Amino acid sequence: MRSVSVVGIAQLPVKKTYTRSLRQLGAAVTRAAMKDAGVDHIDALYASNMLSDELQCQKHVSALIADEAGLDGVEALQIRAATAGGAAALRVAYLAVASGLVDLAMVVGVEKMSEGAATPALAKALDAQRELADGASLISQNAALMWHYFRHYEPPKEALAHFSVNAHLNARSNANALFREAEYKTDDVLNSRMILPPIHLLDCAPICDGAAAVVLAPSDMARNYGKHPVRILASSAATDRFRAFDRQNPLHLTAVQLSSEKAFRQAKLRADDISFLELHDAFSIMACLTLESSGYAAAGEGWRLAADGEIGIGGRIPVCTMGGLKARGHPVGATALYQVCEIVLQLSGRAGPNQVSDAQFGLMQSVGGIASTVLTHIFGV
Amino acid sequence: MRSVSVVGIAQLPVKKTYTRSLRQLGAAVTRAAMKDAGVDHIDALYASNMLSDELQCQKHVSALIADEAGLDGVEALQIRAATAGGAAALRVAYLAVASGLVDLAMVVGVEKMSEGAATPALAKALDAQRELADGASLISQNAALMWHYFRHYEPPKEALAHFSVNAHLNARSNANALFREAEYKTDDVLNSRMILPPIHLLDCAPICDGAAAVVLAPSDMARNYGKHPVRILASSAATDRFRAFDRQNPLHLTAVQLSSEKAFRQAKLRADDISFLELHDAFSIMACLTLESSGYAAAGEGWRLAADGEIGIGGRIPVCTMGGLKARGHPVGATALYQVCEIVLQLSGRAGPNQVSDAQFGLMQSVGGIASTVLTHIFGV
DSSP states (O other), X not given: OOOEEEEEEXXXXXXXXXXXXHXXXXXXXXXXXXXXXXXSOOSEEEEEOSSHHHHTOOSOHHHHHHHHTTXXXXXXXXXXXXXXXXXXXXXXXXXXXXXXXXXXXXXXXXXXXXXXXXXXXXXXXXXXXXXXXXXOOHHHHHHHHHHHHHXXXXXXXXXXXXXXXXXXXXXXXXTTOSOOSOOOOHXXXXXXXXXXXXXXXXXXXXXXXXXXXXXXXXXXXXXXXOSOOEEEEEEEEEXXXXXXXXXXXXXXXXXXXXXHHHXXXXXXXXXXXXXXXXXXXXXXXXXXXXXXXXXXXXXXXXXXXXHTTTTSTTSSSOBSTTOIIIIIOOOHHHHHHHHHHHHHHHHTTOOGGGOOTTOOEEEEEEEETTTTEEEEEEEEO | OOOEEEXXXXXXXXXXXXXXXXXXXXXXXXXXXXXXXXXXXXXXXXXXXXXXXXXXXXXXXXXXXXXXXXXXXXXXXXXXXXBTHHHHHHHHHHHHHHHTSOSSEEEEEXXXXXXXXXXXXXXXXXXXXXXXXXXXXXXXXXXXXXXXXXXXHOOOTXXXXXXXXHHHHHHTTOTTXXXXXXXXXXXXXXXXXXXXXXXXXXXXXXXXXXXXXXXXXXXXXXXXXXXXXXXXXXXXXXXXXXXXXXSSOTTSOHHHHHHHHHHHHHHTOOXXXXXXXXXXXXXHHHHHHHHHHTTSSOTTOHHHHHHTTTTSTTSSSOBSTTOIIIIIOOOHHHHHHHHHHHHHHHHTTOOXXXXXXXXXXXXXXXXXXXXXXXXXXXXXX
């Protein structure tokens, strides 16, 4: 296989609502990523989007974006893994370039959640027959995990709120983040509107619109493109029992563990070699559980890293350095591509006030549903 | 890149309605394909399904099928390209195995169209803003192409009916086909219910349930698995202007042409080296236009191959040898995997009464929407 690098990136600022259409956002960010890579053509476009079936009545977004971007005749496919779709598209592009069959691959994620009822559509990441039938949603299942976490480990009541505080702090200096004004303390999280006990509004990533894209190329050709190539050192995917409460221990995310282990093996790195983590903090409980399940903290101890300030930009293991899903925003199908852009900025020393010092290796994790599917990618300069 | 082979196949008989659930059909055919390949594990599962978002309220079918099939922890992603999704999943599995990163890849397609209103969901393969808003559906757009074809080329009125007659004839001896009883003449097609002028019922592939799966492995390991390995000699994808009537000549399918040319180039074969064609005959006009656009007939002349009997099993270029989408059935997300199974049976001399003599190379074409996306695969022994 060929080594693969990211040679171009582009992200549109996350917003509550864009007036531009889904296809226009997808095409705009595609062209911007091509410009960043310094290329005037690509060989294939792999698209990620989760909700257009319901919200835009579109089930063919890959060809739609390719057409709108003027990429005459290009290969275009859509890749999905529920809320981890962006990482799934990245993985397919990685496989395509690694195989030698595709040289320049575009990975574009776009989501326009403002056009309709996103939450019921998101819930279809769960089991319709056995979870939706019981009234479940992604919020309710995360609430259930959070309830179990507090009951089982009895951490202080503000334990998980620290993750939201960190995310909002980091988002303040990210021009592409949705929430750049707010500065919260843990009390603000606990006093925010109760969405579904024990989840408060400030435990949740927002409903929003956004698009991000990256261009991949063989590493040995990377210097021909872009100015800041970053290598993909590992790409892995794993699944778990589909329903969280069919698992022996719902607080241990086996797909996080498996995909992390595979990724560390492929990259020939250990957890503590990683300079910073872009985690899937769609809910604060998920940030905590992914930290624990990928080996960064013992079971029941993940929140301590946040409480002790170890996940801050200057901490031992910075997390969600540009605001994460919580505060940069979580336009679902685009989220992982925002994460890749942020990792590339960190590894090329362009993260501005959010720069992690001596950033050598960045790890990105993407969670589909309640970690039924998890993808892990590791990047390095 | 590594050469890739199909080492196991499985198909469930296409039916109007299965009582088994989507996940059960997907899991059953996955296990059956593993059995056929003689393997007790796989490294990755790439799933195709088009309509579960609407019909089953499921947006995470890859992990759902992996769980139901008992494939603990396996990589599982879903791949889409509207009505060409099965071929898109095949292509991704091909890329994964070719890259050297995945050894045993499952490609599973499953569709359960009986559970709701399939036709409006299928229409989302079109442009919601500019086609659905005008009342379009896949049927109406195929009807429009057919109307233009007759107006422009003025063939005899039964010109396209020959494709349906051929498909139904071939389906009679395919145990997995939906329609095994009927034997039609062109008059039956022209006298069947008018769906949307000029499309009659017997111009259309049926709404149905089905599941099919294939296992891919590196060709140099293929002899360790299964008994009838078949090589994938080419895999290609291309797009066109998204809306058929934005194209300079809507009767020429550029994505068919481009993906065919790429595939012939990769396989180092010419059109007339191919022993038989599994075309995407969702509508009789589509069978005709794909024949013309992939170089098997001049523009306006594709129907003559059917009228002259050249597409029959014993003809010059057999088409849809096991009944095609028209008569085997078109459970959309599964269709391309049925096609692969049929091609493998042909190339390994196991096609029974439908056997094409001296079958060396089989070509499969998959059409997404109105050929906005087209994939072409070529197989050989």
